[in-house]
Amino acid sequence: MQKVVLITGGSRGIGAAVARLAARGGYSVGVNYNKDAAAAASVVAEVEKAGQHAVAVQATVSDEAQVAELFAKVTKALGPITALVNNAGITGGKAEVRSLDTVTLQRVFETNVYGPFYCAREAINRMSLSSGGQGGSIVNISSVAAVMGAGGERVHYAASKGAIDAFTLGLGRELGKEGIRVNAVRPGLIDTDMNRSAEDPDRLARIGPTVPMGRTGTAEEIAEAVIWLMSDAARYVTGHVLTVSGGR
Numbered sequence: 401m402q403k404v405v406l407i408t409g410g411s412r413g414i415g416a417a418v419a420r421l422a423a424r425g426g427y428s429v430g431v432n433y434n435k436d437a438a439a440a441a442s443v444v445a446e447v448e449k450a451g452q453h454a455v456a457v458q459a460t461v462s463d464e465a466q467v468a469e470l471f472a473k474v475t476k477a478l479g480p481i482t483a484l485v486n487n488a489g490i491t492g493g494k495a496e497v498r499s500l501d502t503v504t505l506q507r508v509f510e511t512n513v514y515g516p517f518y519c520a521r522e523a524i525n526r527m528s529l530s531s532g533g534q535g536g537s538i539v540n541i542s543s544v545a546a547v548m549g550a551g552g553e554r555v556h557y558a559a560s561k562g563a564i565d566a567f568t569l570g571l572g573r574e575l576g577k578e579g580i581r582v583n584a585v586r587p588g589l590i591d592t593d594m595n596r597s598a599e600d601p602d603r604l605a606r607i608g609p610t611v612p613m614g615r616t617g618t619a620e621e622i623a624e625a626v627i628w629l630m631s632d633a634a635r636y637v638t639g640h641v642l643t644v645s646g647g648r
């Protein structure tokens with residue numbers, strides 16, 4: 401059976417690195433993006449250059465109707481989905497809880513928590529044995545913020561990733577007999593656009609040296625863990641959150 405992975409936020413950063421590595425591993429790749437169509441198109445071109453099929457589909461994961469369309473379009477273009485990577489995420493910026501505005505709080509939870517729930521629901525209804533599917537794998541992208549708390553910086557983001565850790569554990573157990581494994585990767589400080597915001601352009605340079613291994617991680621180092629969790633080599637692993645953080 402052809403392996404088909406749908407990666408939310410597959411156009412940049414960690415998602416794009418997962419797309420490239422998945423292509424090398426023989427997957428067809430559905431590249432979801434929200435705003436950056438050009439970045440998504442260039443990831444599609446790289447997947448095709450590696451000899452695999454790919455399609456870019458715009459959808460915001462925080463809208464369940466758009467998520468349903470996303471799955472329908474990727475399935476139509478590439479065939480039945482065998483894996484989902486819930487990667488799309490936002491930080492919501494820096495703010496202490498006492499001054500956090502409600503719109504930001506909603507946006508962060510709708511993108512980082514509701515989005516993975518909507519996507520997982522679509523994936524389960526397509527991949528689960530009881531739905532007539534062939535089984536599959538879901539990998540969620542959490543963050544070390546879930547266990548560090550990000551106090552004074554972005555507790556809202558950390559709390560959304562804490563939800564993802566619980567979601568991973570619970571859904572892994574819920575789907576144990578459905579042929580679907582559910583795991584997560586908890587990245588540390590990774591060199592992507594997320595850490596090059598205008599409000600804190602020096603974040604990587606400032607925090608990188610404090611990481612026990614003395615450096616930031618790369619998107620490719622996260623992608624390696626995602627691909628392993630998706631693979632048959634991890635066939636007895638479910639409900640697990642794998643920290644990839646240089647010891648942070």
Ligand code: NAP
Nearest residue numbers: 409412413414433434435436460461488489543590592594
């Ligand atoms: P990034 O470079 O900012 O890329 C984010 C990706 O998500 C882009 O492809 C973006 O697409 C997409 N996206 C954002 N909002 C979306 C939405 N509503 N619907 C669909 N796609 C959306 O981020 P990254 O660093 O690769 O982060 C990827 C994941 O890793 C996130 O869940 C993040 O929380 C997590 N993480 C990152 C780090 C880190 O240090 N970088 C550490 C721990 C965890 P468009 O550009 O088209 O909008």
